Amino acid sequence: xKQKKIIHAVLAxxxxxxxxxxxxxxxxxxxxxxLSTTTSTQDSGLLDVLLSIFEKKTxxxxxTIAVGSGQAMAMGxxxxxxxxxxxxxxxxxxxxxxxxxVNRRIIMHNDFIVVGPAxxxxxxxxxxxxxxxxxxxxxxxxxxxSRSDKSGTHTKEMAIWKEAGINPEGQKWYQQxxxxxxxxxxxxxxxxxxxxxxxxxxxxxxxxLSLDILAEGDAILLNVYHVIEVNPAKWPKVNAAGGRAFAxxxxxxxxxxxxxxFGVEKFGxxxxxxxxxxxxxxxxx
Amino acid sequence: xxxxxxxxxxxxxxxxxxxxxxxxxxSLTVEEGTILSLIGPNGAGxxxxxxxxxxxxxxxxxxxxxxxxxxxSSHGLLQYRRMLAMVFQEPLLFDTTVFQNVASxxxxxxxxGSEIEKRVGQNLQRFGxxxxxxxxxxxxxxxxxxRVALARAMAIQPDLLFLDEPFASLDPPTRESLxxxxxxxxxxxxxxxxxxxxxxxxxxxxxxxxxxxxxxxILQVGPPDEVMNQPRDEFIASFVGVETILTGRVVxxxxxxxxxxxxxxxxxxxxxxxxxxxxxxxxxxxNVTLAVSPRQETTSARNVFPARIxxxxxxxxxxxxxxxxxxxxxxYVTGHSLENLSLQExxxxxxxxxxxxxxxxxxxxxxxxxx
Amino acid sequence: MxxxxxxxxxxxxxxxxxxxxxxxxxxxxxxxxGTATLISLFIGISIGTVVALTEFPxxxxxxxxxxxxxxxxxxxxxxxxxxxxxxxxxxxxxxxxYTPAAMIIAQAVIATPIVMGITLAAIQALPKKLRLxxxxxxxxxxxxVWILVKEARLPLLAGVMAGFGGVISEVGASIMVGGNIKxxxxxxxxxxxxxxxxxxxxxxxxxxxxxxxxxxxxxxxLTHIQQRERPR
Numbered sequence: 001x002k003q004k005k006i007i008h009a010v011l012a013x014x015x016x017x018x019x020x021x022x023x024x025x026x027x028x029x030x031x032x033x034x035l036s037t038t039t040s041t042q043d044s045g046l047l048d049v050l051l052s053i054f055e056k057k058t059x060x061x062x063x064t065i066a067v068g069s070g071q072a073m074a075m076g077x078x079x080x081x082x083x084x085x086x087x088x089x090x091x092x093x094x095x096x097x098x099x100x101x102v103n104r105r106i107i108m109h110n111d112f113i114v115v116g117p118a119x120x121x122x123x124x125x126x127x128x129x130x131x132x133x134x135x136x137x138x139x140x141x142x143x144x145x146s147r148s149d150k151s152g153t154h155t156k157e158m159a160i161w162k163e164a165g166i167n168p169e170g171q172k173w174y175q176q177x178x179x180x181x182x183x184x185x186x187x188x189x190x191x192x193x194x195x196x197x198x199x200x201x202x203x204x205x206x207x208x209l210s211l212d213i214l215a216e217g218d219a220i221l222l223n224v225y226h227v228i229e230v231n232p233a234k235w236p237k238v239n240a241a242g243g244r245a246f247a248x249x250x251x252x253x254x255x256x257x258x259x260x261x262f263g264v265e266k267f268g269x270x271x272x273x274x275x276x277x278x279x280x281x282x283x284x285x
Numbered sequence: 286x287x288x289x290x291x292x293x294x295x296x297x298x299x300x301x302x303x304x305x306x307x308x309x310x311x312s313l314t315v316e317e318g319t320i321l322s323l324i325g326p327n328g329a330g331x332x333x334x335x336x337x338x339x340x341x342x343x344x345x346x347x348x349x350x351x352x353x354x355x356x357x358s359s360h361g362l363l364q365y366r367r368m369l370a371m372v373f374q375e376p377l378l379f380d381t382t383v384f385q386n387v388a389s390x391x392x393x394x395x396x397x398g399s400e401i402e403k404r405v406g407q408n409l410q411r412f413g414x415x416x417x418x419x420x421x422x423x424x425x426x427x428x429x430x431x432r433v434a435l436a437r438a439m440a441i442q443p444d445l446l447f448l449d450e451p452f453a454s455l456d457p458p459t460r461e462s463l464x465x466x467x468x469x470x471x472x473x474x475x476x477x478x479x480x481x482x483x484x485x486x487x488x489x490x491x492x493x494x495x496x497x498x499x500x501x502x503i504l505q506v507g508p509p510d511e512v513m514n515q516p517r518d519e520f521i522a523s524f525v526g527v528e529t530i531l532t533g534r535v536v537x538x539x540x541x542x543x544x545x546x547x548x549x550x551x552x553x554x555x556x557x558x559x560x561x562x563x564x565x566x567x568x569x570x571x572n573v574t575l576a577v578s579p580r581q582e583t584t585s586a587r588n589v590f591p592a593r594i595x596x597x598x599x600x601x602x603x604x605x606x607x608x609x610x611x612x613x614x615x616x617y618v619t620g621h622s623l624e625n626l627s628l629q630e631x632x633x634x635x636x637x638x639x640x641x642x643x644x645x646x647x648x649x650x651x652x653x654x655x656x
Numbered sequence: 657m658x659x660x661x662x663x664x665x666x667x668x669x670x671x672x673x674x675x676x677x678x679x680x681x682x683x684x685x686x687x688x689x690g691t692a693t694l695i696s697l698f699i700g701i702s703i704g705t706v707v708a709l710t711e712f713p714x715x716x717x718x719x720x721x722x723x724x725x726x727x728x729x730x731x732x733x734x735x736x737x738x739x740x741x742x743x744x745x746x747x748x749x750x751x752x753x754y755t756p757a758a759m760i761i762a763q764a765v766i767a768t769p770i771v772m773g774i775t776l777a778a779i780q781a782l783p784k785k786l787r788l789x790x791x792x793x794x795x796x797x798x799x800x801v802w803i804l805v806k807e808a809r810l811p812l813l814a815g816v817m818a819g820f821g822g823v824i825s826e827v828g829a830s831i832m833v834g835g836n837i838k839x840x841x842x843x844x845x846x847x848x849x850x851x852x853x854x855x856x857x858x859x860x861x862x863x864x865x866x867x868x869x870x871x872x873x874x875x876x877x878l879t880h881i882q883q884r885e886r887p888r
Contacts, residue, residue: 341792371789
């Protein structure tokens, strides 16, 4: 029956196609590194600069998958990434304790800031202590936007609410976007609400936003970035060598120097502060 | 001298559909260069027969031979299919130019470009449509489209051509002109043709032989005048256009002739019968003559009856006159005669027909012998 | 409003200065969606034609599956393709997650049912006797299928346009399986989402305009071909 012949031809063609497609990438398997990181690191533009240097130097091809810290670690847990660059310390510690990650090393930090409309309806300008600031916003019932995506920023925000002894969940003034930092900032700007943001993203988008920095500098607002290699013992398919190479690169002096000056030209102040080799507890002192 | 083997010979061909036997042909032959018509009512199996012979339908039993070779032998099938062509009631043209349509059968056979051009040109010429060569098939009239379909089939120079009611969708003048042209072309090319129609006049005109079909069987096959004038039974008779079919019983018989009683009247006919036998008389309307004044001369017509005209119907070129002679009788009369005799409904006339013009069907006959 | 105006200006700027990154993104969009559409054309037309012309047990089920597939949510396709291509998934050994190849696969999965469904309808719409006529001109079954496909070429072209339109504008699956990696798996749609989330609205609008122009010109060509032969 001729129809059968057609079906056979189609299947054969499909098989050939699949094989051809599989051939090329398998060759390059070992030269690929999957880096799971956060949107804020990518959006700042720092990674673009660092990665082009790294790739030229080592010949590795880094696939940067920018998701929230939460999803980045979930990928690490499933062995679907080789190395993580995240900023959610409590979750990271758990990740390493459970054996999914090894060699957690500090890279840099920046800080979070509380931004809001210039009119400052909740009158938080000048208030000392971020938990106090949050308390004031809550009691004023002013609009607050949360990323609600288990990102580093979101985790920090929840820690502050906890410190303040407030549960914002379900309150009318508390709106959850589920989106990245840039988008959340835009929404806050549009709706004249408050939000917690990392300084880097804020500075990068400042020209399009009508938001002012209303609280900063508090120790609790420190945002620390670590690099973690995914544990190859748990997932043999992980590119351990590549992950190690990238992590080593991130703590190298070359990178740390770049981090120190990144953003000064464009924004007047650096977006990140290099911390390789330091201990987390020593920061902010 | 032995006759050449028939081009096509069919044996015990059977096709079933939904469990029922829709085609049951014990035997049929078609001589090369002849035209065979298949006539019969809808559902008689004409299309089924042609499509089976064209290998579009697979038979459930039997076989047929083309040029002496069994069509179903291993290498036979595609070869055989490439030697035939079929035209349907709808032109079924492809969405392209007329030229490309006529060329399609040739392209299927892998013919080269210049050969194709020659053949297509030749056949467009034959069917009188060379001016349509570059026209899109969508922009043709019904008649033009059917001409293209026929040109497409003839371009293949088929050894066997099947035509399934090709003129049925055309209006009468278009049908006329196309039939004329087609007849000329078929004779010129001596293409063996099997042609299905429900129009007896078409069959009469175009065919060398007519096969009457009903319920999947061939009831009678033969030259047109044989089938038309000597139908083997009433069904065939009514189908081929015998207007007067009368049943009666033989009351007297003489030298080669006999008399049957029909509705109280005595009608004389020719044939070998037994007294008391039931018979059926078929009288073609062309063979009935009418007279207005009582007949003075003795004519050779043995059957003369007073009749009353019950209905006069105009049939295009002539009139159909329905009469009541005690039994119903139908006559064809020209307009001229109608005028001359001033025939009108209700009028009493004298109707006559020869004993030899009556085709007798003896009712005691068993199942039909093979045609 | 001036944001949109800025976006239009940016679009022209990017196009006329032949900005290399935008050029690369546009080219990749065409490559990925073009390849996916070609694959869907091949598979969709052949299987669609076979299903249209053959009687087989369960045919009705297959037809409704195809019609359902036409409305497959692209993001669901992306999710399932990702799960299959994960390192530890059944096709993980291929190592093609976060590559343009994965995007081509996902887009082909999205486009194929569309092309298949439209092919099925188009071939079924041809007069039933046409098949017999083609065979009665001496065609083999293969030749018959080819001629039928040619007869249905106008609606088939519409099917290809629908398939292409569906994937060139697709973003959910493309992000999931491609990873939106700069210079590698970033296409117009995924770049637009990224620029928006970063707040770079002028760039996002510019990319959106370029995408619209691209889709428009391609469909212009295909529509011209189709309408040129339109029955009058």
